[in-house]
Amino acid sequence: MPAGLLRGIFVRVGALPFLLVAMIILFSAANRYFLGLQNVIDMLQEGVFTSLAALGQLFVLVSGGFDLSIGANIALTSIASATVMSGVYAAHSHDPMLAITAGAIAALIVGGGVGIINGIGVAYLEVNPFIVTLATASAFQGATLLISQGQEVGGLPKAFVDGVGSGNWLGIPVAAWIALPLILALYVLLARARYGRYIYAIGSSTGAARVAGIRVPVQLLLTYVICAVATAISGFLLTARVSAGEPLLGAEYTLTSITAAVIGGASLRGGEGSIGGTLLGVVFVIFLSNGMDLMGLSSNHEMIALGVALIFAVVLDRQRARAVSAGFRKRITLYGDHRSSEET
Amino acid sequence: MAEIATGGVEEREGIVISLLNVTKRFEGVVALSDVSLDLHSGETMVLLGENGAGKSTLVNILIGALQPDEGAIRVRGQTISNYSPAEARRQGINAVLQDFSLAPSLSIADNLFLGREPVRFGVRDRERIKAESRQALELLGLSIDVGTPVAFLDRAEKQMVEIVKALCGRPGVLILDEPTATLTEEQTRRLFDIISRLRLERWAILYITHRLEEVRRVGDRVTVLRDGRRVADYGVGKISEERLISDMVGRPLSVLYPPKAKALSTRVVLRTTALTTRNGRILDVSLEVREGEIVGIAGLVRAGCSEVARACFGLVEVEKGSVEIGGTQLARPDPRTVLRLGMVYLPQDRRGEALALGRSIEENIALEALASPRLSPFGIVRRALVHRDVRAIVERLNIRPRDIHQAVLRLSGGNQQKVVLGRALTRSRLVYLFDEPTAGVDVGARQAIYHHMHALCAAGAGILFVSSDLEEVVHLAARVYVMHEGRIQAELEGDEITAASVVRHSFGLSAGRESTHRPAMGSTPRAAV
Numbered sequence: 001m002p003a004g005l006l007r008g009i010f011v012r013v014g015a016l017p018f019l020l021v022a023m024i025i026l027f028s029a030a031n032r033y034f035l036g037l038q039n040v041i042d043m044l045q046e047g048v049f050t051s052l053a054a055l056g057q058l059f060v061l062v063s064g065g066f067d068l069s070i071g072a073n074i075a076l077t078s079i080a081s082a083t084v085m086s087g088v089y090a091a092h093s094h095d096p097m098l099a100i101t102a103g104a105i106a107a108l109i110v111g112g113g114v115g116i117i118n119g120i121g122v123a124y125l126e127v128n129p130f131i132v133t134l135a136t137a138s139a140f141q142g143a144t145l146l147i148s149q150g151q152e153v154g155g156l157p158k159a160f161v162d163g164v165g166s167g168n169w170l171g172i173p174v175a176a177w178i179a180l181p182l183i184l185a186l187y188v189l190l191a192r193a194r195y196g197r198y199i200y201a202i203g204s205s206t207g208a209a210r211v212a213g214i215r216v217p218v219q220l221l222l223t224y225v226i227c228a229v230a231t232a233i234s235g236f237l238l239t240a241r242v243s244a245g246e247p248l249l250g251a252e253y254t255l256t257s258i259t260a261a262v263i264g265g266a267s268l269r270g271g272e273g274s275i276g277g278t279l280l281g282v283v284f285v286i287f288l289s290n291g292m293d294l295m296g297l298s299s300n301h302e303m304i305a306l307g308v309a310l311i312f313a314v315v316l317d318r319q320r321a322r323a324v325s326a327g328f329r330k331r332i333t334l335y336g337d338h339r340s341s342e343e344t
Numbered sequence: 345m346a347e348i349a350t351g352g353v354e355e356r357e358g359i360v361i362s363l364l365n366v367t368k369r370f371e372g373v374v375a376l377s378d379v380s381l382d383l384h385s386g387e388t389m390v391l392l393g394e395n396g397a398g399k400s401t402l403v404n405i406l407i408g409a410l411q412p413d414e415g416a417i418r419v420r421g422q423t424i425s426n427y428s429p430a431e432a433r434r435q436g437i438n439a440v441l442q443d444f445s446l447a448p449s450l451s452i453a454d455n456l457f458l459g460r461e462p463v464r465f466g467v468r469d470r471e472r473i474k475a476e477s478r479q480a481l482e483l484l485g486l487s488i489d490v491g492t493p494v495a496f497l498d499r500a501e502k503q504m505v506e507i508v509k510a511l512c513g514r515p516g517v518l519i520l521d522e523p524t525a526t527l528t529e530e531q532t533r534r535l536f537d538i539i540s541r542l543r544l545e546r547w548a549i550l551y552i553t554h555r556l557e558e559v560r561r562v563g564d565r566v567t568v569l570r571d572g573r574r575v576a577d578y579g580v581g582k583i584s585e586e587r588l589i590s591d592m593v594g595r596p597l598s599v600l601y602p603p604k605a606k607a608l609s610t611r612v613v614l615r616t617t618a619l620t621t622r623n624g625r626i627l628d629v630s631l632e633v634r635e636g637e638i639v640g641i642a643g644l645v646r647a648g649c650s651e652v653a654r655a656c657f658g659l660v661e662v663e664k665g666s667v668e669i670g671g672t673q674l675a676r677p678d679p680r681t682v683l684r685l686g687m688v689y690l691p692q693d694r695r696g697e698a699l700a701l702g703r704s705i706e707e708n709i710a711l712e713a714l715a716s717p718r719l720s721p722f723g724i725v726r727r728a729l730v731h732r733d734v735r736a737i738v739e740r741l742n743i744r745p746r747d748i749h750q751a752v753l754r755l756s757g758g759n760q761q762k763v764v765l766g767r768a769l770t771r772s773r774l775v776y777l778f779d780e781p782t783a784g785v786d787v788g789a790r791q792a793i794y795h796h797m798h799a800l801c802a803a804g805a806g807i808l809f810v811s812s813d814l815e816e817v818v819h820l821a822a823r824v825y826v827m828h829e830g831r832i833q834a835e836l837e838g839d840e841i842t843a844a845s846v847v848r849h850s851f852g853l854s855a856g857r858e859s860t861h862r863p864a865m866g867s868t869p870r871a872a873v
Contacts, residue, residue: 192727194720201711204700211659211697212712212767213683271702 016263016280020287027291034294045173047286049234049241050256051279052179054264055186056230057257058278062190063223064203064270065122065129070231070257072140073114074250077235079148081107082245086155096157103160104236111232114140115225123220137254144247153245165240175237182233187275189226199223204271231257252303259306260285263313285309358385358420360517360548361406361437366415368401368572375401377572378415383517383548388539390559390580391552393569394592394814394847399552402569403519406550407439408432436516440506440523448495453477455494456509480508484538500531507538518542519550524558536562554644556585556851568592589847601819602794605801608636612668613806614687614775616656619665625651627830628665633775633806638797640821641810643850648830649810650692653777656808657682657689659697670774683712688768692780692810698764699752706734706748708763713770737766742792758789765796776800778809782816794820814843828852 006018027034053070060067085103092098114136121132167174190196198219202209209216234253239245264281266273288309289302359382368376376398383389393399404410405417408429417427419435446455456477462469477490486504494502503523510518520539524532539549539562551562559566560580568576568591576591614633619626626648633639641649654660656667658677667677669685679689691697699708710730714720719730734748741762743755752763761781768776778797782790797807797820811817817824824836826849834849 188724192724194714194723194725197707197711197714197725200703200707201700204702205696207691207693207697208700208708209711210679211657211689211691213680213715214711215680267702271700 016265016277016284020280020284023284023287023291027287027294030291031294034291039290039294041168041171041173043286043290044176045241046290047282048173048175048179049238049250050253050260050282050285051183052230052234052237053250053253053257054260054278054282055183055275056227056234058261058264058266058273058275059186059190059199059223059230060129060227061258061261061266061268062203062271062273063199063220064206065220065223066133066268067118067224067227067231067257068130068133068254069114069118069137069140070227071251071254072137072144073111073228073231074235074238074253075247076114076140076144077107077110077232078239078249079144079153079245079247080110081236082153082156082239083147085157085160086153086245089155089157096159099157100160100164103156103239107232107236108229111229111235112225113228114232115228116221118228119221119224122224123217148245148247150247152247154243156239156243156245160240161243163240164237165243175241178237179233182230183275183279186226186230190275195219195222200271202270252306255306255310256285259310259313262317263309265317267317268314281313359383359418360385360420361435362418363402363405363412364416364418366402366405366412366417368398368405368410368412374572376405376412379569379572379574380415381567381574383550385546385548386543387564388543388549388551388562390563390566391550391569392556392559392566392588392592394812397569397592398572399569400521401572403439403441403521403550403552406432406517406519407437433513436514437519438510438513438517439519439521440503440510441519441521444502444506446494446502446506446509449493451491451493452481452488452497452505453490455505456480456490456512480512481505484508484511485534500527503527504535507535511542515545515547517548517550519552521552522554523551524553524555554851556588556853559583559585559588585853586844589844592847602798604820604822605636605638605798605807606822607634608801608804609634611635613670614656614808615668616652617666617668619652619655619667620663621651621655622661622663623651625660625830626655626827629655629827629830629832630665631808631825631832631835633808635804635806636801637822638801638807638809638820640817640824641808641827642812642814642817642824642846643827643833645812647827647850649812649827650779651830652827653689653779653808653810657687657777659689686774687777688712688773688775689777690764690768690779690781692783694757694760694764699760701753702751704749704751705738705743705755705763705766706731708752709734709737709748709766709770712767716771733770734766737769740769741766741796761789761793765793769796772803773800773805776805776807778807780811780813781809782811782813814846817841817846818843826850 024035033039053074057067057070081103084106085099088102089096089099118129118133118136121127121136122129164174164178169177190199198209198214201212201214202216202219206216231253235250238249242249260281261273261278262268262281263284264273264279265277285306288305289299292302292305361383363379363381366376366379367374379398379402381402391399391402401410405412408427408431411427416423418424419437424431424435447458450458453473457473462472464472474490481488481490484504484507486508488497488501494505497505507518507520507523523535527535539551542549551558553559563580566578566580566583566588567574568588570592612632612634615631617630619629625646629648629652631639631652641652643649651660655662656677658679658681662676667674669682669687672685674681682689695701700711710719710733713733714725714730719726719733731748738746738748743759743762743766745755752760755763765781776797781793781797797809801807809820811820818841821841822837824841824846825832826834826836826846828850829852833852834845836845836849
């Protein structure tokens with residue numbers, strides 16, 4: 001019976017809750033600071049950047065696509081916004097807010113542009129998203145290096161670096177306060193808005209979406225823009241964290257975002273995934289890297305662990321899909337009187 | 345059931361392969377029931393049957409792609425227990441199916457020798473491959489350069505290569521599944537020459553067709569399948585086409601159907617004028633559906649029936665002609681505009697087009713209606729309202745399970761089809777296009793679906809439905825358009841709608857008084873022998 005219960009939870013929510021509990025036990029046994037207040041706040045700070053990128057990736061995965069240009073987007077945003085910011089700040093050093101605003105606008109423009117380019121490639125030129133974003137990733141990386149000449153861009157306002165980058169309010173990092181309404185907005189878009197229904201339908205069956213009168217290309221374009229803007233905001237906040245525009249910033253976020261979304265229940269086949277699940281997936285990757293840090297393992301070890309985790313997540317995803325369809329045959333009558341958790 | 349007639353060809357030779365009392369079920373549905381069949385060396389057996397009669401299942405069992413649930417397969421007198429595609433090839437069972445098995449980027453020669461390339465000094469012996477391929481092609485009177493990539497060949501040529509490939513295997517049986525469907529008369533004649541030569545070389549041939557006139561041209565014997573049963577077996581010399589037709593379709597009248605929904609007025613809700621699609625699958629199709637009327641489209645596979653509905657809805661590109669919905673004329677329909685004008689399409693391909701399978705009943709039913717500001721003001725879904733609407737539809741259609749958050753994937757075929765219907769019911773429409781409304785649906789659900797179609801018409805809507813189920817066409821439609829090779833072959837009404845007349849017209853045989861509609865440039869029916 002307990003085995004059956006565990007299996008039920010696995011089918012319903014996946015393996016993630018089990019893994020998280022295991023990780024908390026393992027890492028806090030290895031280092032008592034793992035659950036200490038300061039470390040939790042550090043993880044929250046890092047989690048903000050990962051969350052925005054992973055949620056953007058989630059939207060694209062739900063629509064049946066893929067975004068490999070997330071890392072390149074972060075670097076381009078970082079360089080572009082830092083360049084604008086330091087330029088404006090040099091001219092108006094009495095008004096740091098003006099410079100920060102200009103930098104934020106630059107980040108949003110970069111994000112919007114990246115999204116439109118990816119979206120046109122996927123939705124209108126109908127090229128495989130894997131190829132489109134692999135190609136644009138290379139192009140964006142090249143543009144980043146051209147603009148920056150491979151150099152860091154410094155001279156950012158102190159208010160940006162100290163405030164947005166490492167400031168706290170009520171004990172919570174400022175970046176988290178900024179990200180919170182954004183995450184809520186993404187939740188509303190995916191779970192409550194008509195748009196969300198549409199991209200789930202497109203990801204599940206493009207043909208069915210078309211027959212229902214949905215303008216598939218428009219919705220797909222919008223999806224890539226949402227992903228790229230969320231990622232660009234993450235890149236902007238990261239720039240504050242590292243206190244400079246960096247041409248090689250954020251490369252790991254492509255892999256991290258996919259890992260978090262997939263381990264959180266998003267399907268590579270499209271049409272599946274949730275905000276809550278992805279946020280749990282983010283907790284997983286943050287636990288993994290932070291926990292390994294505390295155990296004194298290098299970031300090289302983390303990269304290995306993350307790669308293994310991604311494969312593991314994909315295998316689990318398939319196991320779960322199988323368990324769901326196998327369970328269906330046996331429990332077909334049971335579902336008739338099963339009450340849903342989402343009852344209104 | 346008709347008794348199985350026997351007799352025919354006098355001196356018959358050895359049996360190459362036999363099916364003995366074979367039964368095959370798919371998820372409870374019987375596809376083949378207790379079928380026995382012998383293929384004799386030096387004889388051509390023609391296999392006839394309606395769509396869904398079990399012909400493909402039978403072929404797939406013969407080539408080892410499907411295993412029978414009951415019964416046995418005997419090759420040259422020996423029962424074979426582990427019959428697989430590899431075993432079938434070893435036994436000399438070769439098939440040319442409708443889906444070709446050629447690799448488009450490889451040359452003809454490489455395709456012919458794929459997987460059994462002769463090796464010389466450790467590498468492929470390209471000279472030998474070419475020489476032997478050239479020889480094989482010449483045997484069939486083909487003069488194509490064997491180095492040509494298969495992608496450059498037209499369908500008839502590909503088919504010839506496919507046949508040559510089949511003949512390169514061990515001799516024994518050659519199965520041809522509707523080989524002439526896309527061939528010209530000249531190519532057909534050449535194929536028949538090849539078949540008669542193979543017969544002389546003692547091959548056993550199983551020839552599957554939809555064309556009755558071919559029975560006499562190539563066949564020695566003919567077997568008719570109906571609803572998965574072998575209902576007749578004749579020598580071709582003794583049998584009339586009328587008899588074959590009645591064997592193929594003779595079913596008892598059913599009480600499944602509501603009374604026929606005839607037009608309530610002369611008001612036309614859907615009209616197509618000389619509709620021709622870019623892909624050429626339909627040509628000059630003009631039809632109309634009136635208020636309150638159920639109109640059927642019938643025809644053989646690839647006659648273009650579904651294509652008409654898809655073109656009306658804007659899923660296939662229209663080249664010429666127009667579609668008129670409730671008085672608004674469209675030269676280039678697209679789903680969004682068509683839906684706005686009040687016409688909805690219920691696709692036959694539940695997996696690909698009708699349903700987002702992984703999503704819930706609620707999401708699927710509400711998907712199209714969500715666009716209305718009532719259900720999603722400012723783009724935010726009013727979930728309570730949507731749930732209420734969807735629950736009402738689920739009740740009305742008696743969809744099981746009642747839980748609207750259940751993924752559609754988990755529903756039975758009948759309930760999935762009801763969900764498709766449910767989406768069309770979210771608001772009232774002028775025209776409903778049903779594409780195979782009851783394919784894969786059990787009798788109970790069928791009856792419910794017919795009942796709902798009837799109710800929609802009583803409320804003033806018009807229905808155009810496409811069906812390969814002859815019985816359904818005959819008993820449901822107040823008028824029927826019969827299609828043949830992309831064109832409307834006949835328009836039948838009232839008493840003219842009989843299974844025999846629908847079948848005759850769908851085979852392109854237009855003789856008889858039913859023929860009220862003859863397109864000016866209609867395809868000439870092939871000469872009946």
